[in-house]
Amino acid sequence: MEESEILRRGLDAFAELGYAATTMRELARRLEVSHNFINDRYGSKEKFWRAVVDFALLDVQSELDHRMAVGRDDGERLRNVIVQLYRLSAKASAMNRLMSDESTRDSSRLDYLHQRFIKPFWDSIEPTISSLIAAGRIPDAPTHIWYFAVTGPALALAQDPIADRLNPAASPMAEQDRNGMADALSSLVLQGLLPLSRGDATDRNG
Known part of the structure; x- marks a missing residue:
């Protein structure tokens, strides 16, 4: 089995069961390997978990950085990164x-996730948010509140079971247009966080 498939199955197991309930026996069953495989190849369950996270987050920050870089101003940079974050989240439930x-x-x-993704992500967008706050374009709020406001809706894109119950006509949600779902959500969120000014709307409409 290829390394990428091993890590993908490991990710599915940790995501479905949680770290504590993902036993070495269960990992061996899902990966179709011997009971000692994880220890022999990765050293421990936690080291395997870290390899899974590194695999899942590969290139995520560089994609977000690119979307920030092409923004013409702070407002567009924040919009770009939120749209891209939600698209990435919708495809990586x-x-x-x-x-x-x-x-x-x-x-x-959590320390590892903070070091590997959360802090680099926040450090990349914090100057933009600070500039928008200073310009009076968005509300002044503590860092963790802004983090929740930006990322919280993205985390909800993994909640397909409740979405299927709320909108049974569109179920199964897992088979829907994931980009379309992400864009609809980011549009709603951004309308609250950073409504388009008249000048922005004119620029967008050409």
Whole structure:
């Protein structure tokens, strides 16, 4: 089995069961390997979890950085990064579920997620948010509130089971246009966080 498939199956297991309930026996069953495979190849369950996270987050920050770089001003930069973040989240529901679950627990795994993704992501957009606050274009709020406002809706894109119940006509949600879902959500969020000014709307409409 290729390395990418091993890590993908590991990601699905951790996302579905949570770290504590993902036993070495269950991992061996899902990966179709011997009971000692994880320890022999990765050193421990936690080291395997870290390899899974690194695999799932590969190139995510560089994609977000690119969307920031092509923005013409702070408002467009924030819009670009939120749209791209939601699109990436909608296509990576397993990592989304893992991130949501681990964010509720004070652990070394959350420290790793913070070091590997959360802090680099926030450091990349914090200057833009600060500039928009200083310009009076968005509300002044503590860092964690802005983090929740930006990322919270993205985490919800992994909640297909409740979406299927709320909108049974469109179920199964997993088979829907994921980009379309992400764009609809980012449009709603951005209308609240950063409504288009008349000048912005004119520029967009050409």
